[in-house]
Amino acid sequence: MSVLKEVHFTPEPPPAELPMRVWLDDTDSAMDVIDALALSPFATGEQPWSRSTELERVRPEAPLAPAGAKPVRAAREDNGREARLMRGEGWTLRVIRYRNRAATVSVTAVNDELARTVLEEAVKDAVEPVPESDHVEMGFWWHGPQFPRRSDKPITTSPWSQVTGNYAASLHGPLSRLMAITPAEVHGRLILLHGPPGTGKTTLLRTLAREWRSWCQADCVLDPERLFNSPGYLMEVAVGSDDGEEDDSGGRDRKWRLLILEDCDELIGSGAKEATGQGLSRLLNLTDGLLGHGRDVLVAITTNENLARLHPAVTRPGRCLAQIEVGALPHGEASRWLGTAGGVPSHGATLAELFALREGVAGGAPTGPETVGLYL
16 A cells, blocks of 8 residues: 655745955056945845946036945046945946036836936936038947947037038039938939048038938947957947837838948948958948948948049949049139138149148148048
8 A cells, every 4th residue: 555645845945145255456446446436236136137328428517427426435546537336225336427517327226217317317418519610420449459449429510501611613513413412312322522631521421411311310430440450340330229209109210321431432432352352242242232221320421532443343333322533622622712822822722721821831741730520
């Protein structure tokens, strides 16, 4: 005769929360201590929810803290970087401010709603608005020590109607058509501006960012040679950041993206395949391959190379939305721009040379911090 026995199992208690241990030596700084203390409540599970944001153009007087925040630690470095740690009921706040008026604000809290509320209160009215008259918001991408980063900066621009005279009359038609393009008229994803240095290619791109700002977000890639040699970096930039406004249904009205790559001679030159490996292929895939059509991306490239020296795959029909040679102003137009023919060479002058002549720079070549980089 078998006997059934009732067996009771006592469940083991749940494991304790992860311990938080910090090892410090003489290579660590006060900033590192603040970072560790800020992460401690999250690591142990005491405050398992976290939210953070990065800010630009932070007002110097902005406290970046909610009312009633209790200061716990503060540190400041010679380079202008400053870190503060603050606490409140159920939350911990870390603020890092930089000399360029950027800031990183991070919150951990006992629940997500509290983390969101504390963060919103900390950053409320902390950022100066971008002036509408002569500025446009542009993104800047670069690959940091660990991962790609993007920062928004307001850049000074002028409408196309105000800078038209900086370019030869023969370019007014094609440039005006480019400035007036709408999303429905986009055929070809590549914008190629080629010509000698100092002819105003960068100025054109700033103006284009202004003219298209209602439907297109302009992003400048500071390290394009690394972008096309790193698939992960390229994917991050191609997907990008959606800055569109919410539509009536509560969704996002996603903007097009304009990626600006300056001085990419090696990437698109006739020997690009041998010099950059897969870089050229990935660029072409971004403009009219699967990657480009999976996202509304336009690519604007400036180069000092002559068109004949560019790789034929870059300039093939149908690939370019615009392909424009930006050259010097002819002698007559340059003289009218300057208001006098004195000093203008018989073959004409570039925009940079004209500004140098107007400012009285010897030799007609731009020098000094006020002209370098403005009209390349």
